[in-house]
Amino acid sequence: MRRxxxxxxxxxxxxxxxxxDLAKSLVxxxxxxxxxxxxxxxxxxxxxVSVAQVISGSKIALSxxxxxxxxxxxxxxxxxxxxxxxxxxxxxxxxxxxRREYYGETSSKLVKKIKLAxxxxxxxxxxVGEKLEERNAGKHFVIIGAQLSEVLFELTPExxxxxxxxxxxxxxxxxxxxxxxxxxxxIHAFIRKEIAGRFGDSIANDTSILYGxxxxxxxxxxxxxxxxxxxxxxxxxxxxxxxxxxxxxxx
Ligand code: PEP
Numbered sequence: 037m038r039r040x041x042x043x044x045x046x047x048x049x050x051x052x053x054x055x056x057d058l059a060k061s062l063v064x065x066x067x068x069x070x071x072x073x074x075x076x077x078x079x080x081x082x083x084x085v086s087v088a089q090v091i092s093g094s095k096i097a098l099s100x101x102x103x104x105x106x107x108x109x110x111x112x113x114x115x116x117x118x119x120x121x122x123x124x125x126x127x128x129x130x131x132x133x134x135r136r137e138y139y140g141e142t143s144s145k146l147v148k149k150i151k152l153a154x155x156x157x158x159x160x161x162x163x164v165g166e167k168l169e170e171r172n173a174g175k176h177f178v179i180i181g182a183q184l185s186e187v188l189f190e191l192t193p194e195x196x197x198x199x200x201x202x203x204x205x206x207x208x209x210x211x212x213x214x215x216x217x218x219x220x221x222x223i224h225a226f227i228r229k230e231i232a233g234r235f236g237d238s239i240a241n242d243t244s245i246l247y248g249x250x251x252x253x254x255x256x257x258x259x260x261x262x263x264x265x266x267x268x269x270x271x272x273x274x275x276x277x278x279x280x281x282x283x284x285x286x287x
Contacts, residue, residue: 038242040260041200041267042069042284043076043161044274045101045129045248046083055083059090061277066094069284073267076161077274078129081115088124099127099161102135105148117149117156128153129269131163131187133206143186150187154195161200161269162188163248164227168207176205177226184230196235201227201245202269208249210271217258217265220247224264253279256286 050058059077069075078099079087088098100123104114120128130149135141150160164183166176180203188196203223205215215223224245232240247259248269259265267287273279 038266039074039244040072040287041074041076041244041246042280042287043099043127043129043202043246043267043269044078044280045132045269045271046077046079046274047101047134047271048080049275050079050083052083052086055079056086056090058275058277059087059096062096062280063091063094065277065281066096068281070287071095073284073287075284076127078127084120084123084125092124097126098124099129100125100158101129101132103128103130103149103153103158105145105152107152117152117158121156121158125158127159127161127200129161129163129202131183133163133165133204133209137206143183146187147190150191150199151195154191154198159198159200161202161246163202163204163269165204165206165209165249171205171207176223180223180227181230184227185234188231189234193235193239196231197239197242199243201231201243202248203227203245204248204269206249210250212250214250214252214255214259215247217262220259221262221264224262228264251283253282253286256283260286 076097100120103117131146153160166179228240244266246267246269251268252273
């Protein structure tokens with residue numbers, strides 16, 4: 037079912053103690069968030085177990101920021117989906133542009149990761165988005181269309197029904213430059229149309245599509261008011277409890 041979601045990607049920030057404090061602040065403020073808004077936080081791997089204990093019993097859900105593309109075994113340094121599940125994760129972010137850019141995350145790896153996650157009942161938050169030069173060259177629809185078809189079109193309809201999508205224009209991530217609500221809505225409508233073309237209207241209408249890229253309390257309301265924007269994937273502003281909660285209240 038299509039849900040309102042505000043997810044915080046903490047990236048490689050905070051120590052365990054700082055992360056636990058941030059989670060405690062969020063739990064203390066969660067009653068200020070409308071009950072139909074689903075809050076998700078994605079701390080670093082090292083924090084997951086401790087943060088899971090803090091948010092247990094609250095309506096905040098836990099996400100990882102990545103997972104391995106293998107089930108288990110001799111893959112030094114990797115973290116499997118079953119490990120994430122056992123740590124309390126209901127979600128994992130996959131295909132973030134920073135992982136595509138710095139860690140060579142390819143579409144074929146992402147297909148494997150998404151299927152492994154879904155097999156364990158962990159919902160992927162799958163990220164797509166164009167770079168600035170691609171937008172300036174008018175290629176944003178082509179790029180996003182390819183990111184969708186190379187990965188999500190490899191899923192069965194049953195699998196696709198459990199995927200959350202995040203549109204994150206790379207030029208807006210961490211730059212302070214946000215896509216206008218018109219730019220974001222245009223791409224979100226395009227993504228929904230592509231999903232409908234492959235999987236049908238019912239799955240497309242039920243898919244939550246989040247916007248990410250310099251989303252903050254001052255612009256969240258306008259973005260979230262758009263027809264095809266079902267919430268946000270928040271980076272920098274997710275590190276401040278007041279800002280993150282204010283964004284979630286923008287609905
Ligand atoms: C992100 O990287 O997922 C993100 C949205 O970052 P920021 O909000 O800091 O632009």
